[in-house]
Amino acid sequence: MNESNARRSGMNRRAFLASTAAAATAMTVGQKAAFGAEEIKFWDMVWGTGATYTAAAKELVGSYQPSGDNLGVRYQSIPWANWYQTFTSAAASRTTPAVSSGAAFLPFYFIEQGVIAPADDVVAGFDKSGTNDFLPGVLDAMKTDKGYAAMPWSMDLRVIWVRKSLLEKAGVEAPTDWQSFIKVGEALKKIDVVGLGLADGSTTTDGQHSVSALMINNGGGLFATDGTLDCVTDRNIETLDFLNELVRKGIIDPYAASYTSDNVTRDWLSGRVGMGFGQTGLDKNFPADQRSDLTVISPIKSTRGDKGTVYYINPLMMFKTTASQPSSEAFLTWYLDNMKVFWEKGVAIDVPVRKSIAELPNLKQNANLQKSIAEWQPVGKTIGAQAPRPFGALNAVDGGGAGAAFIQQIIEGKTASKQILETLQTALEKVVK
């Protein structure tokens, strides 16, 4: 186009550039409208049975129909590998989703940092509609000074499982307290069966969960009631003395110091392990014809007569990066009201946190789950025990380097209980500030 033609058509170079810029802007805005604002993102970790859980969750989210002006939701499965980096990188670059499931203590860290929105309005919505049927203490465990850090959706509760056939073979009944636990362990040892199955390689937290459960069982924990670190207490020393006795008597397998979760699962399957802490879905690892051999026993009493265990509440949190906070809240409420399909389909292995789900017919028939809910859940606490409430630094306590070395020292059986706890206290002081 020459100059005269351009004039005739009313188009000069400046007008051409302006119209190009306007078109580009319109396209960008249009794209944003088309791809950005019509949906919010939901990140979901790989829970329960893995691939089958993810497929069920994707299908559930796909069926969501937003009401009114609320936005739709796009599902994205997130692997557990490097989960902390995934979330912190997203938070640093402000690319977090609108709603996400995540590790138990992540919401407490994120609410401290102002990255997520409190779930107070969602809780209020359940109260208002009369559908707040969360199990006792579960919602309270999410409370912080800045409001509810997240909504609970399931609970990783650690309970004691036994293999009935192995106990029968050893000629003993299930233990009821620490003393009888030692006796049953000794009887199992005689038939070459491990009495407390653990996996405490440095890349798994299984052993840490079991020892935390026993510390809470004895009324102990890593923290004082004011929230400060307090590992070296009489109750914790008693717990470690109990564990030391299990080590000395061969009830704990010394090989456990390098075990992965797969190693201990194989030992459960092969009948090498007769007792141990596990998630409430441990029996799902077994072939169908062997599942009935696994039984959850009642919580055992410590020497002081206390009962207790550890649990991890799996949260759903709402990030402030959402395109629409009302849409996030609407979706979260709908998801919590419809997630029962995970238990109906058998793809969730943790305890449901709502009574309406716990009373589903198939769960009512699951005696192990019902016992876990009725007897273990009420005596459970987080690894933040005895602190008044969870906090962000627990992310580094649960799964940090200090925890693995702590349990390995116990299994090694060479160091005094108090000294092991002092070492733990020193190591944790570096990560809990």
Next chain:
Amino acid sequence: MQATGTLADRQSRRPAEARRRRPDLGRAMTLAGLAMPAIVLMTVVNAYPVVYAGIQALHDGDLLNLGSFVGLANFRDALTDPLFWWSARFTVIFSLCGVFGSWLVGFALALLLKPEFPGKSSFKILLLLPWIVPIVVSSMSWNWLTATPTSLLPVLAQDLGFGRVMFLADPTMAMITVCLFKIRISYPFMMMMMSAALEGIEPNLYEAARVDGANSRQQLRYIVLPMTARSTYIAWILMAMFSVNDFATIYLLTGGGPVDSTTSLIVLAYRSVFQDFRPGYGVAISFLMTGALVTLSIILFRQIRRANIA
């Protein structure tokens, strides 16, 4: 033309010299311009992370926040932490085993494979397998071989009368196992390096030595070792770098345990950053490692120059 002249002569020559220089200046600028994208890219890719890591090392933040400025406190904390020194000690042990263990095995195999024999190529490929197989697969297979009392090696050790050997659960045995695992996956590299070096020795030298009455041991000492010294030093430097920075071998097999016995500096740095969420401390450890590696490299390179062997 005289090399020197009067001031007037020199002044009269300047415009001509300047004219001659101008195309050179233009060429240099063109080349600089062409290289600029690469320079900018290298700066962004390499320098930015290093500078940012340096900033992190001077702060006490987490993965989300930089935190407050603490000066050299992270370096001081590392240097006064017994676990740091234990990790440094294990790093040295692991690296020495990795370098000299794999060199001994690799060199021995290279010498054995020097003569021609049927199936030599296939045999060489088989020997390279530990290097070719992904480390995840190797570490899994070693876990199956060693981790539980019913695994193959503990059962074998028991049958042979060694009692209950805990290859990964006992701290001392775990250190030995990790070092052996390192040698196993590293010797093919050394074998390749030393094979190439051996190929470079003229066969005439061996013949001359034989004529002079040198036996195999003397040939090894006075011909093979001196003639392969340069390659050996280079292989040692490379393997030292690989070993000090080898995270996967240790972490996949033991995770640094039990009771931190196999924690090397790189594993400690990783755990500090990604498990304890103390990036400043972890990065400070990495910088200390870098300093040590640079020093080691300088010493070894000087050694190569002193060796003065073609």
